[in-house]
Amino acid sequence: MPQKLDFTITMKLSHYHLNDVLISARHCQMLALDNAKRSILPDLILPTKKAMQFQLKQNISIEKRKQESEKIRSRYPERIPVVVERVHESKIADIEKRKFLVPYDFTMAQFQWIIRRSLTLSAETAIFIYVENTNQGVGNFLNNFKQSWTIPQMTATMGEMYAKHKDEDGFLYIAYSGENAFGY
Structure with a gap:
């Protein structure tokens, strides 16, 4: 029996112009159905026309990063x-320390705790984690965007995230923010 996916997507457009967010309900439904084939709980994919550049990618060539x-x-x-x-616009x-060696079986929640501990955040401060989406099987409409991000499931293991989202240089890129940085 097919599963029925029921979800709500809330978008906050405080930092972006309306034309920067081009996701329709139909696209979200297509994404959810496509992701449902891969897992029970789909990742939320956040495309953006405003690309974030990691300093490592800017300062070191891809060949050296691969090596x-x-x-x-x-x-x-x-x-x-x-x-x-x-995330550059974040006030956090x-x-x-920007490079980590993480066990495959660590969950995203455990890794988020490591990031929180490294930042010495108060218990009241929220932190949002984004994984750079390198998975090309999410639909053609993402080609209009410079970059897309996934808000990972906190129960997903780092091994699963690495298998799905590792960059061509062999690193997994994760961004964090003290507020929902992409305006969603």
């Missing part, structure tokens, strides 16, 4: 190389 990730993966095969940076503190 570094291959070296790390051969030395620590049970770990995932992860790059974490703050910048993280000092």
Whole structure:
């Protein structure tokens, strides 16, 4: 018997012009149905025309990043190389350590706790985690956007996130924000 997916998408357009957010209800439904084939709870994908550039990608060539990730993966095969940076517009503190080696079986909730601890945030401060969406099987309409982000399920393992969203250089890129940075 087919599953019925019921979800609500709320968009807050305080930081963006209306033409920057081009998701229709039909596109969201198509995404949910496509993702339902892969898992019971689909990831929420946030396309944006405003691309975020990671400093590592800007400062180091892709060849050197590939070499570094291959070296790390051969030395620590049970770990995932992860790059974490703050969303540029966010007012939350910048993280000092940006590269992490994370076990495959860590959940996103455990990794979020590590980020919180590194930032020494108060218990009242919310933190949002975004994974750069490199999965190309999400539909043609994302081609109009410079970048898309996934809000990961907190129960997903880092291994699952790495398998779905690792960059071509071998790193998994994660952004964090103290507020819902992409305006949704």
